[in-house]
Each structure stands twice: as structure tokens, then as C-alpha cells.
Amino acid sequence: MSSATAAASDIIDLLDSKPEIDAQSKSGRIPEDLRGRVRFENVQFCYPTRPGVRVLRKLDLTVEPGTYVALVGESGCGKSTIIQLIERFYDPSDGSIYLDEQPISELTVSEYRKHISLVSQEPTLYAGTIRFNVLLGAAKPSWQVTQEEIEEACRNANILDFINSLPDGFETQVGGKGSQLSGGQKQRIAIARALIRNPKVLLLDEATSALDSTSEKVVQSALDQAAKGRTTIAIAHRLSTTQNADRM
Ligand SMILES: Nc1ncnc2c1ncn2[C@@H]1O[C@H](COP(=O)(O)OP(=O)(O)OP(=O)(O)O)[C@@H](O)[C@H]1O
Ligand SMILES: [Mg+2]
Secondary structure, rough: HHHHHHHHHHHHHHHOOOOOOOOOOOEOOOOOOOOOOEEEEEEEEOOOOOOOOOEEEEEEEEOOOOOOEEEOOOOOOOHHHHHHHHOOOOOOOEEEEEOOOOHHEEHOOOHOOOOOEEEEEOOOOOOOOHHHHHHHOOOOHHHOHHHHHHHHHHOOOOOOHHHHHOHHHHHHOOOHHHHOOHHHHHHHHHHHHHHHHOEEEEEOOOOOOOOOOOHHHHHHHHHHHOOOEEEEEEEEEOOOHOOOOOOO
16 A cells, blocks of 8 residues: 555646646747757756766867768767767757757757657667657658558668568567677667658767677668768767767
């Protein structure tokens, strides 16, 4: 009884909490005709849980549309923080981030996020079919996504041939957390999921660092393909992630 009471009160607190950045909110402008320039202007940032520690100090960074920029630097220097700020998981304490000429804080969160995809180090797949897992990334309702669009995303993620070689194809169950696939296969499905929304901005947070060198090569070539024609910001520990970058 007492643990149920405590749990219920936690849930009620959670339901009552007002997030500072509300993904459901319809307020703000809808971004249109994007070119995909990302610009940090004088950005300062502290995590709310550690207000005394300034993680970013007066950061200026411009990533031109369609270019590939690699962020490198020692552990803890703030690379993932930059990606989280672009995703708008947090807002800067000072300064602004712009998409093209618009401050991202003035855009409708959900509409803004439709133009961004993130591939992180540990791909998160869910129990269900490959089709289901890829469609999770779609910006429009899944029934509006055509088979051609799904195949195109999988082709660009270098995983289509593998899916077609399975007896059940797109209807193959991946198992809980994708347990029936290898690390590289999971990561390429995560890339297909990132591409299905055809994002203007692709964010890669050490997307290959958990892989062995053979699957790293396959995933890296999928990422190079995926980066074509869009703004890409990649965090990298390995040289192979940075060698095709326009800037470091
Ligand atoms: N949620 C958080 N709350 C408080 N401090 C955080 C949080 N996340 C990161 N930090 C701190 O912010 C700093 C920058 O972290 P960040 O994750 O951006 O580093 P990073 O450059 O991505 O490092 P790595 O290469 O190890 O992934 C670190 O000092 C870290 O301790
Ligand atoms: Mg990091």
C-alpha cells in the first residue's frame, strides 16, 4: 500500500510538471523553406542540475547548409551538450541558436524537430518489426509513408539488401531492444529511421564508436551516404568519422 501511494504521488507530480520546453506546444512559428544553416551565437550554457559549472562559454559556431562538420575534443568538453542544445532538450543560459535566420526558441518545437535527426552511440530499437522501428522516425503519420520511401531510407542506410535477404523482410521481429540483430545492423536501422524523415540537419553522436572495425566500416559508409545533401554535425573519437568532414 505504502509503495503504491508513493509511486502514485510520483506519477501525479510527473503529470503536473510543466516542462520548460514543451514538445506538445503548438506555439511558435513553423519553419519553412529551410536551407539548414545552424548557427550558435555567443552561447553560454550550464546544466540546470549544476548551475555553477559553465559547460559552454561564449560559443560561436556556424555550420553552412549541406556541409559536414566534425566536433572533436577531450571527454567532457561539451560536444554532446552542443547536440542536445540543437535538439532543444535544453535552452542556452545566454546567447542564441539559429536555424537559417530564425532563433530555434521561436519555432514550434515539434515542427522544428521534424527537420532534425539524431543517431547516437547506442541505437534504441523496440520490440516489433523492422518496418515499425524504421517508421518511428517518420515526420508524417506512418500510414502516409510509402514502401518506396521506406526502401529508399534503408538503401541509403546500407541495410536494404540485408532486410530483403530475411525470410520475413520488413516484417521481421527485431526482439526486445533489437536483441536479434547485430550491433552494426541495429545501428543501420537507426540510421534508416533517422533518414525516413529526410532531415535538413543530421546529428551523429559517436554513431560508430560502439562497433567493431568491420561493422564500423559498413556503418561509416552508410553515414557518409546519409550525410549527402544535408547539414551534418558529427561527434567523433575515431579518425574515420572525421576524414570526410569539411571542417573540424
Ligand atoms: N545532465 C547533466 N547534468 C549536469 N552536468 C552534465 C550533464 N551532462 C553533462 N554534464 C557535464 O557537462 C560537461 C560536458 O559534457 P558532455 O556530455 O557535453 O561532454 P562530451 O564532450 O560529449 O564528452 P564525451 O566525449 O565523454 O562524450 C561535462 O563536464 C559533464 O560532466
Ligand atoms: Mg558525449
